[in-house]
Amino acid sequence: MSTKIAWPVPAPGLPENVHPALAAMARAASAAYGDARRRHTRAELAEKVADGADGTPTMRVDEIVEAAIAEEADRHRVNLLSEEVGFVDNGSAVTLVVDPVDGSNNAANGVPLSCFGGTVAVDGQATEALTVWLDTGRAWHARAGEPVPFRTTGRTALTGATVNLLRPHKRNAEAWMRVADKAQRVRILSTTVLECALVAEGSVDAFCDPGSDTHRLVDLATAMVTVPAAGGAVIDVRGRPLEIDPDLTRRWSGIAAASRALADDLAAIVLG
Amino acid sequence: MSTKIAWPVPAPGLPENVHPALAAMARAASAAYGDARRRHTRAELAEKVADGADGTPTMRVDEIVEAAIAEEADRHRVNLLSEEVGFVDNGSAVTLVVDPVDGSNNAANGVPLSCFGGTVAVDGQATEALTVWLDTGRAWHARAGEPVPFRTTGRTALTGATVNLLRPHKRNAEAWMRVADKAQRVRILSTTVLECALVAEGSVDAFCDPGSDTHRLVDLATAMVTVPAAGGAVIDVRGRPLEIDPDLTRRWSGIAAASRALADDLAAIVLG
Incomplete structure (x- = not known):
């Protein structure tokens, strides 16, 4: 028996200074995923509806969220490189490299571990990245070469890791x-x-x-x-x-x- | 470098009709864990501070949360059976079987997957259970023999599972x-x-x-x-x-x- 996922998807808590197209895509991804969970059962979200540009099958949840992101790429006149649609050239020097729903299988089945991942690339160089844990709205933002408010453990060896x-x-x-x-x-x-x-x-x-x-x-x-x-x-x-x-x-x-x-x-x- | 966990711990979203001692313990566990994250670094939360009644080492995070739960057992005059302290006989026919922080290693290190698990046992029979995902406040409540608002997939074989x-x-x-x-x-x-x-x-x-x-x-x-x-x-x-x-x-x-x-x-x- 396939049921709907009972929990809501909160809006992402984004820091300031996120690239406008990147922020818009993250918000669109959260909204689209939340809407998809309200409308579709787990089995419907997981249904294979196409083959993606990356050579792997596209689930309905991927398709829904990517469509929302592609709209934002058009609106903000940036190029998009995304899992299912591949490269969309909107004539910009800026390309957003996006995984609309990372952890698609989790996202479709209700395991609350899936996220939006987006990276800004300018002339082929990654300059900024945003990760949003869709199930909670938590976000991690970084710009290349600038300090961030989080830090790795610094551990140097696998033993004990x-x-x-x-x-x-x-x-x-x-x-x-x-x-x-x-x-x-x-x-x-x-x-x-x-x-x-x-x-x-x-x-x-x-x-x-x-x-x-x-x-x-x-x-x-x-x-x-x-x-x-x-x-x-x-x-x-x-x-x-x-x-x-x-x-x-x-x-x-x-x-x-x-x-x-x-x-x-x-x-x-x-x-x- | 050990840092504090940056994210807050929300109060649990409890359904009505949860056994009062069980609800109080879940709230106490969330509050104590949230407070512990504000006060202690990851390394401090993970520090081994004792050996538990179950024969495994007790981390500081376990000790802090269990202490808050034991207070509620006293206040509500129920017995407690818990991971670190073992059996606490408060002279009741009701025993709360509790895992104060399930996923202690996650809880101490900031992997956002830890929970409170509590079960009401009356004269040795489990009658009611509450699971609270501490990092999000999501809760699952069930009483033996009564309908619940969630359902398993019903799958019957490992192949495809x-x-x-x-x-x-x-x-x-x-x-x-x-x-x-x-x-x-x-x-x-x-x-x-x-x-x-x-x-x-x-x-x-x-x-x-x-x-x-x-x-x-x-x-x-x-x-x-x-x-x-x-x-x-x-x-x-x-x-x-x-x-x-x-x-x-x-x-x-x-x-x-x-x-x-x-x-x-x-x-x-x-x-x-």
């Missing part, structure tokens, strides 16, 4: 268990963007895809600004450069960690 | 991976009481300790009322009876599932 992981797949089950064995504690929240915000604020030491190459740019773009601003590091397990690229078929195994040393330690354990 | 798991340990890593392989998706939120509430409301199909025998009565008591009231089942992987017992050294491997059939399917996969 708490690590959030993508769930294991057959192709990387051994690497997954190596990390789990060595870490003090592991979690799987199924929402990369939110989990990277928890690294940035010092609630967990690291987040890692242990080599499954699941991450797309939209999953990692907010972390690429937010985590370094808080004293941490974001790398790919296999050393591939993380770069703003409209080709959403590219994949990475991202690590966001409290320090570069911890990121490197994690990568070494994953690679065996 | 979403399952939350306790994190793996060396002693049960193989069983853990068998469940992960067969399930559609697994998560580890590190908060049994809250994860069982998500089963009750139909956001995940099941929660399971895959055989590590980590669960104590205080971890499972709320689920024993809440999940059956919503159409699901709570069992032990090895078939041991789940019963209200003041001996907190007893351990189980709990399964809370959308249906009895799914619970049995999970137990069979765990046992191999």
Whole structure:
């Protein structure tokens, strides 16, 4: 029996000075997701309605929220690079790289761990990022090179660390268990963007895809600004450069960690 | 660097007709946890300050919240069975079985997934339960034998199911991976009481300790009322009876599932 999700979605608590298009998109995402939860059951939110530009299926919840975001891109005359629609060229030097609903499966089923992730890129350089935990309205905002009001734990080694992981797949089950064995504690929240915000604020030491190459740019773009601003590091397990690229078929195994040393330690354990 | 947790703890949104002692304890737990977050850094909240009645170390956050709950037990003249202090006999036929802070590690470090879990037992029978997600104030209330405003998914088989798991340990890593392989998706939120509430409301199909025998009565008591009231089942992987017992050294491997059939399917996969 599929029911509606009983809880409301609050408006995001945004700090001042967020890029107007980015703020508008975050507000639109929250409003659209809240409306979708009122109108649709869990099964309806999870229904596959298309194939996305990133090569993965699009759920109805993704489609609804992305449509609201695309409207804001048009209104603010910025380009949009987003999970389902791909690259929308509105003739601007500014591109917003957006994951409309990170943790789509959580969002569709009512696990209260999903978020909006948006990054401003100017001429291919990420300058600003905003993460909004949709279920609570909590927001993390960062600008490249400017101080932020949160800080990673600073931990430098995997032994004793708490690590959030993508769930294991057959192709990387051994690497997954190596990390789990060595870490003090592991979690799987199924929402990369939110989990990277928890690294940035010092609630967990690291987040890692242990080599499954699941991450797309939209999953990692907010972390690429937010985590370094808080004293941490974001790398790919296999050393591939993380770069703003409209080709959403590219994949990475991202690590966001409290320090570069911890990121490197994690990568070494994953690679065996 | 250990920082304070930046976010406030809202008062719980309690339904009417909650047992007065239970409601008072939930409010006291929220207030005490919120106050502890304002006063202490993450490292201070996580500091081991004693050994609990259940045989596991007591963190400062556990101690602070349990003290506030024990005060309410005295005030309301009910007995208390709680994680750290054990059984407190206030000469009543009513015992409140309480996990003051389920997900202590989350609570101490700022991962926003921790909750109060309280169960009313009259002459050894669980009659009523309340779960409050401390970070948001969301509450789930159930009375044995009465309808509740939420419902499990009703799913009956592990194939295709979403399952939350306790994190793996060396002693049960193989069983853990068998469940992960067969399930559609697994998560580890590190908060049994809250994860069982998500089963009750139909956001995940099941929660399971895959055989590590980590669960104590205080971890499972709320689920024993809440999940059956919503159409699901709570069992032990090895078939041991789940019963209200003041001996907190007893351990189980709990399964809370959308249906009895799914619970049995999970137990069979765990046992191999």
